[in-house]
Amino acid sequence: MNDELSEKTLIVIIGPTASGKTAAAIQLAHHYKTDILSADSRQFYQEMSIGTAKPSKQELAAAKHFFINNLSITENYTAWDYEVQALELLNKLFDKHNYVILAGGSGLFIKAVCEGFDEFPDMRPGLKEKLNLEFEEKGIADLQQRLKIADPVYYEQVDLNNPQRLIRAIEVFESTGKPFSSFRKLNVNKRPFRVVKLGLNLPREKLYQQINYRVDEMVKNGLIEEVKSLLAYRHLNALNTVGYSELFNYFDEQIDLDRAIELIKQNTRRFAKRQITWFGRDKEIIWMRPDNKDLIAEMVSAIK
Known part of the structure; x- marks a missing residue:
C-alpha cells in the first residue's frame, strides 16, 4: 500500500439477512465511487443463486462486486482462505480508492477481514x-x-x-x-486501514415480514428448480444450509412442499436471530434503520 495508509477506510455494512445490506452497499459505492467485497459465505458459490439471495444482474452491474460467483460448491473454502484473499485484494483496491466496502451477514468472514484469527494449536491426529x-x-x-x-x-x-x-x-x-x-477473541491483528462498521436492522416483526416475503419471492423465482438441480451434490458442505436442506427433505418425500417452505421461513428467522446475537456483541457497530429515507447521508456522516 502507499503512504496514505492512515486515510484508507474499510466500510463494513453488517446486519441480519433481509435487512437491506445489498441496496445500501450499492448506494454507498456510488457515493464513494468504489467497489464492494461480499462477506456472505454462500454467495461465493456459482451454483447457488436464488436460495442465497445473490444481488441481481442489475445490482451486480450497478457496482463492482468481488467474492460473488467466485467458487464452485465442490471447492473447500474457509474463513482463513477468505482472510488471505480479501486482504490481498484490499491491498490493490486501496491503491485506487480511499474507501472500500465490505458487505454481508457472515460474522466469521467479517471478523476474518477486520481482525483475523489467532493461530490454533495442532489438532489431535485422526x-x-x-x-x-x-x-x-x-x-x-x-x-x-x-x-x-x-x-x-x-x-x-x-x-x-x-x-x-x-x-x-x-x-x-x-x-x-x-x-x-x-x-477467537484473544488478539486483534492490527490492519493497515481504518474500519468503520455500520449495522442495519429493523424491528423484529418487520424483519420477519421481510424474510417471509423474500422466501416467497425465491420460490416464485425458481428456488425449487435450483435445489432440484443440485440433488446430486447435496452431500457437499456448501449445501448444508437453510433454503436447500429443507427442500432436499421435500424431494426425499419426508415433508410436503408447503411444510418445506414454512421451515425455510422459520429457519431463516432463527438464523437472523443468531446473526443479531453475534453482531450485538460488537460494540463498534453503529446501528441504523434501513428504511430511513436519509440512510446514505446518515452512513456518510458516521464514516467521517
Whole structure:
C-alpha cells in the first residue's frame, strides 16, 4: 500500500439477512465511487443463486462486486482462505480508492477481514476423520448437542446447520481442552486501514415480514428448480444450509412442499436471530434503520 495508509477506510455494512445490506452497499459505492467485497459465505458459490439471495444482474452491474460467483460448491473454502484473499485484494483496491466496502451477514468472514484469527494449536491426529464418521452415523443433532456442552458461547453464534463448522469447534475443544470461542477473541491483528462498521436492522416483526416475503419471492423465482438441480451434490458442505436442506427433505418425500417452505421461513428467522446475537456483541457497530429515507447521508456522516 502507499503512504496514505492512515486515510484508507474499510466500510463494513453488517446486519441480519433481509435487512437491506445489498441496496445500501450499492448506494454507498456510488457515493464513494468504489467497489464492494461480499462477506456472505454462500454467495461465493456459482451454483447457488436464488436460495442465497445473490444481488441481481442489475445490482451486480450497478457496482463492482468481488467474492460473488467466485467458487464452485465442490471447492473447500474457509474463513482463513477468505482472510488471505480479501486482504490481498484490499491491498490493490486501496491503491485506487480511499474507501472500500465490505458487505454481508457472515460474522466469521467479517471478523476474518477486520481482525483475523489467532493461530490454533495442532489438532489431535485422526480426530477430524473420527468426528466426520460420527456425524454420518448419528446426524447433526448429536454434533449440536456436543457443541452446546463444550462451547455454549460459540453454540449461540455458529450456523447450527453447518456440520463442518460444528466439527471444527468440537475438534478444537477435544484437542486442546479449551472452547473454540476462547481462541477467537484473544488478539486483534492490527490492519493497515481504518474500519468503520455500520449495522442495519429493523424491528423484529418487520424483519420477519421481510424474510417471509423474500422466501416467497425465491420460490416464485425458481428456488425449487435450483435445489432440484443440485440433488446430486447435496452431500457437499456448501449445501448444508437453510433454503436447500429443507427442500432436499421435500424431494426425499419426508415433508410436503408447503411444510418445506414454512421451515425455510422459520429457519431463516432463527438464523437472523443468531446473526443479531453475534453482531450485538460488537460494540463498534453503529446501528441504523434501513428504511430511513436519509440512510446514505446518515452512513456518510458516521464514516467521517
